[in-house]
Amino acid sequence: MGKLDKYARQSRSKEASKVLPIRLPESIYEQFRERCDELGLSMSEAGYLLIREELDENLYTTTTSEVAATTGRIQKSIQDENTPYIKKTTNSSSSFSSRWTSAHYEVENELPCPLCHQWYSKTNFARHAKNHNTTPKELLENNKEFIFQMIKERKHNV
Numbered sequence: 195m196g197k198l199d200k201y202a203r204q205s206r207s208k209e210a211s212k213v214l215p216i217r218l219p220e221s222i223y224e225q226f227r228e229r230c231d232e233l234g235l236s237m238s239e240a241g242y243l244l245i246r247e248e249l250d251e252n253l254y255t256t257t258t259s260e261v262a263a264t265t266g267r268i269q270k271s272i273q274d275e276n277t278p279y280i281k282k283t284t285n286s287s288s289s290f291s292s293r294w295t296s297a298h299y300e301v302e303n304e305l306p307c308p309l310c311h312q313w314y315s316k317t318n319f320a321r322h323a324k325n326h327n328t329t330p331k332e333l334l335e336n337n338k339e340f341i342f343q344m345i346k347e348r349k350h351n352v
Contacts, residue, residue, distance in 0.1 A: 196229070197243075197244065224320075294331050299334050299341060299345065303315065303316055305319045305334070306341050306344040307319075307322060307326075307333065308333065308334075309333070310322075313344075
């Protein structure tokens with residue numbers, strides 16, 4: 195049971211609110227969105243509940259910090275404290291990312307669905323892929339031949 199399970203669809207107080215915009219890696223965003231969907235929570239509700247729980251646990255954290263300050267170190271340091279840390283650099287480009295994108299399947303900001311034989315806005319494609327019980331990556335990568343045929347036809351007609 196996750197932290198959000200016990201709060202699923204509880205009502206909030208009618209106190210004045212403020213907006214908290216946050217940035218997340220896309221993978222974490224998608225996992226969090228899927229988890230919220232499973233629980234029937236909006237992402238905003240789930241964020242509110244997590245922050246509220248964090249603030250409620252502040253009492254516990256304060257107490258544990260006091261205990262930590264009065265006890266000795268439990269574990270020896272892995273690295274000798276007198277040895278400076280040196281980051282080893284590699285020749286590979288730091289700008290290279292292994293994250294998958296749908297960019298090479300896009301034509302005019304749309305992506306082809308090989309199962310429906312239609313084109314969908316790239317911003318709504320993940321939602322459309324859910325209708326097929328799959329992810330955009332699986333949908334596009336597992337049907338490359340047909341997709342490239344759709345792309346070729348689309349570019350030819352443009």
